[in-house]
Amino acid sequence: xxxxxxxxxxxxxxxxxxxxxxxxxxxxxxxxxxxxxxxxxxxxxxxxxxxxxxxxxxxxxxxxxxxxxxxxxxxxxxxxxxxxxxxxxxxxxxxxxxxxxxxxxxxxxxxxxxxxxxxxxxxxxxxxxxxxxxxxxxxxxxxxxxxxxxxxxxxxxxxxxxxxxxxxxxxxxxxxxxxxxxxxxxxxxxxxxxxxxxxxxxxxxxxxxxxxxxxxxxxxxxxxxxxxxxxxxxxxxxxxxxxxxxxxxxxxxxxxxxxxxxxxxxxxxxxxxxxxxxxxxxxxxxxxxxxxxxxxxxxxxxxxxxxxxxxxxxxxxxxxxxxxxxxxxxxxxxxxxxxxxxxxxxxxxxxxxxxxxxxxxxxxxxxxxxxxxxxxxxxxxxxxxxxxxxxxxxxxxxxxxxxxxxxxxxxxxxxxxxxxxxxxxxxxxxxxxxxxxxxxxxxxxxxxxxxxxxxxxxxxxxxxxxxxxxxxxxxxxxxxxxxxxxxxxxxxxxxxxxxxxxxxxxxxxxxxxxxxxxxxxxxxxxxxxxxxxxxxxxxxxxxxxxxxxxxxxxxxxxxxxxxxxxxxxxxxxxxxxxxxxxxxxxxxxxxxxxxxxxxxxxxxxxxxxxxxxxxxxxxxxxxxxxxxxxxxxxxxxxxxxxxxxxxxxxxxxxxxxxxxxxxxxxxxxxxxxxxxxxxxxxxxxxxxxxxxxxxxxxxxxxxxxxxxxxxxx
Numbered sequence: 258x259x260x261x262x263x264x265x266x267x268x269x270x271x272x273x274x275x276x277x278x279x280x281x282x283x284x285x286x287x288x289x290x291x292x293x294x295x296x297x298x299x300x301x302x303x304x305x306x307x308x309x310x311x312x313x314x315x316x317x318x319x320x321x322x323x324x325x326x327x328x329x330x331x332x333x334x335x336x337x338x339x340x341x342x343x344x345x346x347x348x349x350x351x352x353x354x355x356x357x358x359x360x361x362x363x364x365x366x367x368x369x370x371x372x373x374x375x376x377x378x379x380x381x382x383x384x385x386x387x388x389x390x391x392x393x394x395x396x397x398x399x400x401x402x403x404x405x406x407x408x409x410x411x412x413x414x415x416x417x418x419x420x421x422x423x424x425x426x427x428x429x430x431x432x433x434x435x436x437x438x439x440x441x442x443x444x445x446x447x448x449x450x451x452x453x454x455x456x457x458x459x460x461x462x463x464x465x466x467x468x469x470x471x472x473x474x475x476x477x478x479x480x481x482x483x484x485x486x487x488x489x490x491x492x493x494x495x496x497x498x499x500x501x502x503x504x505x506x507x508x509x510x511x512x513x514x515x516x517x518x519x520x521x522x523x524x525x526x527x528x529x530x531x532x533x534x535x536x537x538x539x540x541x542x543x544x545x546x547x548x549x550x551x552x553x554x555x556x557x558x559x560x561x562x563x564x565x566x567x568x569x570x571x572x573x574x575x576x577x578x579x580x581x582x583x584x585x586x587x588x589x590x591x592x593x594x595x596x597x598x599x600x601x602x603x604x605x606x607x608x609x610x611x612x613x614x615x616x617x618x619x620x621x622x623x624x625x626x627x628x629x630x631x632x633x634x635x636x637x638x639x640x641x642x643x644x645x646x647x648x649x650x651x652x653x654x655x656x657x658x659x660x661x662x663x664x665x666x667x668x669x670x671x672x673x674x675x676x677x678x679x680x681x682x683x684x685x686x687x688x689x690x691x692x693x694x695x696x697x698x699x700x701x702x703x704x705x706x707x708x709x710x711x712x713x714x715x716x717x718x719x720x721x722x723x724x725x726x727x728x729x730x731x732x733x734x735x736x737x738x739x740x741x742x743x744x745x746x747x748x749x750x751x752x753x754x755x756x757x758x759x760x761x762x763x764x765x766x767x768x769x770x771x772x773x774x775x776x777x778x779x780x781x782x783x784x785x786x787x788x789x790x791x792x793x794x795x796x797x798x799x800x801x802x803x804x805x806x807x808x809x810x811x812x813x814x815x816x817x818x819x820x821x822x823x824x825x826x827x828x829x830x831x832x833x834x835x836x837x838x839x840x841x842x843x844x845x846x847x848x849x850x851x852x853x854x855x856x857x858x859x860x861x862x863x864x865x866x867x868x869x870x871x872x873x874x875x876x877x878x879x880x881x882x883x884x885x886x887x888x889x890x891x892x893x894x895x896x897x898x899x900x901x902x903x904x905x906x907x908x909x910x911x912x913x914x915x916x917x918x919x920x921x922x923x924x925x926x927x928x929x930x931x932x933x934x935x936x937x938x939x940x941x942x943x944x945x946x947x948x949x950x951x952x953x954x955x956x957x958x959x960x961x962x963x964x965x966x967x968x969x970x
Contacts, residue, residue, distance in 0.1 A: 280326030282579050284474045285406030286483035286526035289318045289399040291335065292498065293374050295387045300497045301338035302371025304621055305381035306614045309372075309497035316373050316500050318395055319507075319528045320403035321474070321483050322358065323644060328581040330362040330642060331400045332485065332649075334528045336500040337367040337392075339682030341377040342638060342653065344389060348396040355397060356404045361585045364640055364651060365396060366679035369531045372497040377682050379704050381614055381621045406523040409477045413573035414647050414672045419565045420467035421550075422558065423490045424543070427462040427536035427657075428452035429694065429781070429805045431834060432946065438700060439622040440599065446805060448696035452542030459829035459946045460803060460892065461543070462691065463536050464783045465489070466658040468665075469565055470532075470674040472647060473573045481514045481525050486566055487674040489532035489658050490539055493555045503529040505559035506566070513567055530676045533661030535654070535685050535698060543892075579645030582726040586718050590683075591634045591708045593701045595626040603627055625702035635707075638680035639715055641722035648673040648727065650719045653681030654707075655698075659688055659783050663716050663759050666734045669727035675719075686712040688760065693778055694805060713760070734759070736800060741791035741969050742951070745823070748963070750953040752813065754935075757800040758782055764802075764809050768953075772811065779807025779944075780936065786950040787825045787894035791969050801827070801950035804936035808944060810847070812931045813954060818924035821955040822899040823967045824935070828859050828891055829947035832867035837943040841897070845939030846932060850875045853926055856938050857899050857908065858945075860884060869897065871908055873922040885910065885917030894948075896968035902958040912968030914961045 292315045297308040316336035323330055331352070349360040374388045428451040430436065436445035447462045466489040474482040486506070493502040507527030515525030539558065540549045550558075595603060603626035606619060615621040640651040648670040652660070656677045665673045685698040685705040692699050692709050699705060720731050736757040738746070746753060746768065753768040761776030786792065786801030793799045802809075822842060830838045838859040845854030852874045860870045865884030874880040887910055889895055898909040901924070908918035935952055937944030953967070 280580070281409055282412070282577055283324045283407045284410035284412070284482055285322045285403045285408065286474070286523065287320050287399055287402035287406055288524065288526055289320070289395050289402060290315050291318050291392055291395045292316050293388050293391060298388055298498070299375040299382055299385040300372060301375035301377065301379055301382050303380070303382065304618060305616060306383065311498070313496045313499040314504050316370070316498055318399040319526050320399040321485060321526065321528070322400065322403040322407060323581055324407055325579065325581045328362070328583065329358050330581060330583045331358050331364065331403065333363070333365040333396060333399055334530050335365065335367055335396070336370050336373045336503065337376055338369055338371055338373055339367050339377050339379065339678050340365070342636070342681035344376060344393055345680055348393045351393070352397045352400040355401050358400065358404065362583050363400065364642065364649070364676070364679055366530060366651065366676050367682065368500065368503045368529065369492055369534070369678055370499065370501040370503060371492050372495045372499040372501055374498065379682070380625070380702060383614070410482060411475050411477060411575040411577045412579055412644055412647070413473050413575040415471045415473065415569040415573045417469045417565050417569035418467045419469040419488065419562055420465070422539060422562050423465055423467060423488070423537055424539065424541035425452070425461040425463060425465050425536060426450055426491065426538035426540065427696070427698065428542060429459040429462050429803065429829070430457055431459055431830065432806065433835065438695060439618045440602070444695040447691065447694035449698070456831070459805065460948070461784060462694070462781055462803070463657055463659050464662065464785065465537060466533060466661050469562065469569065471566060471569055471573070472644065472674070473570055475575060477577065480522065483526040483528065484510055484514065484566070484570065485528045485530060487530045487532045487676060488562065489534045489537050489661060491534045491537055493539065493558055495555055502555050502559040505556055506563050509560055509563035510566065514570065531678055533656040533658050533675055533677055535687070536657045576645055581642070581644060583640065583642040584722045584725045585638060585640045586722055588637050588639060588714060588718055589634060590637055590711050590714070592629045592632055592706045593708060594629050594633060595701065599626055600630055622700060622702060628703060629701055629706050635683065637683050637715070639718045639722060640680060641719060641726050643670065643726040646670055646672055648723055650675045650723055651679035652677045652686070652715055652719065653679055653683040654686040654715065655684060657687055659759065660686070660712055660716060662783060664719050667720055667731045668723045669729045669731050670723070673723070683707060686715060688712050690761065690778065690781055737794040737797050739791045739793045741788060742793070745951065745953055745967055748955070748967070751816070751956045752811070753953045754809070756802040756950050756952065772813065774809045774811035776802070776809055777807035779805050780809070781805060784948055786948070788969060792951060799950070801948045803948045804945040806944055808937035809935040811933050813933055814931045816931060816954070816956055818901055818903050818926055819956070819958055820901055821957065821959040823896070823955070823964065824952040825894055825896050825950045827894050827948040828889065831891055832860070833862055835861050835943060836863035837861045837870070838867065839945040839947065840938035840943055841935070841945055841949070843934045843938040844930070844932070847939055848941065850938070850940040850942070853930060854939060855901065857897070858938070858943070859889060869908055869910060869917050871899070871906060871918050883918050883920050887917060898959065898964040898967065900958045900964070909961065909964050911970060912965040914965065
């Protein structure tokens, strides 16, 4: 019996090896025109309804089909603002009947062109009833055509930096410059394009993603078959109907990589897919007006980005021995439905509208409340697929760049791109910490209506699917240590918070002393920090937290009147914006300002505008802030060290040997006075508006020479 089992096992193993050896990686690609045939056609992407009656440039569906002998999958990118899951599910089922591809092995995503036909109702625009069935059939046609073009192939990956072509459009507003939401309430602390007017803004609300990622497919003889690009930039803007910049970009790739069609082989297919761009656009508001590439045209922008892609294509190393895997999950999620008061407000407005479409922002959002109240909940699709050592994750949303970083930096595979608006059009999903700041991306509607915790749920689902297709666990993200970070750690602080987290509530202590701190609401994550060249290694960007009303709270037991605080700060408030520009850190009891605390900040109109200030105790009891000498430029990184040696207090700026502030003040800390706050004062007055990073606390006073080593310039 044992010998029979051994023979069977050997035969099974031989068959498996033979099957693996005979498996051949193949790829096919195709382009199908999806330009409507009935006019006029509704066009999505605006607040209110609009239509087009002519074509500036054709819109297309571009498909890639891959096969390894065991798994066959399809990727389709469509010139559309967004497409509903129901339409795509129907198209996938029809395509599955016409091809040898399972419906759950198909990825269909929108480019997010705002000048393409409407296939989904959103804000003031309805789906075009004549276009929807036409598009459904064309999607099936594209998948079938790509499958028919399958041939032996090879695949490779490249990524290039294209920071000049993308920037944050979501900015935090000053706390005294709130804007109104569509419901008449002054709730908007962060919104799109607030940075265009510097006097209203504090700073960017998140990180950007400059990576231009490419998956290149060639025939075995090196003939280009297709390039699937992925980039985080919302859209450029064009006349309808048009594929926007995505069309020009892919045309440049075709001309430069493949040239004219030879009539013997399928045409080369260039594709640009939509990266995580919910808070991203092309205009860099950190630059003064007039130097934000206002002279860019759609063609010049697309050509410039294509040049970077073409250079990256020259670095691709191709492989033929790749296998495929794909997995899908469907998540039930709730909508943020209106309360009774908001619903009654919406019902009154919609009743007055009658049967006409909404014409104002208030009417648009009133109708959206009715729709969300009727729907209550939905189901979304999340996917992950693997092509050898290359991975693709998807979201059906307009996803923030931070969400893309969470997926890419934790993916089991280092070569990972994230395609958004895939397999549905389920609106914006800001990270949860963004919701208290309000703004267009958070206003409940079909375009932004999912539950507050949708983003972390989708990220976790995506990472689990990536683990499934990769067959290995996710990577643990940990910021690298450059020379400055290593030197700071070697100085043995009692706590060291690098503030490099993707999310709260924990600020991890990297000193090894396990003194984690807690982020309050009103803190944003993963923005660019100071001196990446010395605080990180291998070209990594140093990360920092942005404070927009919230603080970090911790307790440092045993710290009495001999200590040093070292940190980097970046102030977003103008010196004339309020009495105190902002308090950087504070030692004292929460919610109160007593006679014993130490408080460090930047002065405003009341005292020392734009200069460091230190206050011990309560100003109401006659204690006046002490002021530094140097005026600190807004939106610049600076290092500060606060040294207390009994009653002697010294404050150093940027490692200079001469203190900015030097004085004797009481050292009257009572027992158990161990509560510390960063990003605000203990009584929540004039909290910090800007970034902090690399916070370290030492249980001893450091010398000026030691501090200089902590402040590399």
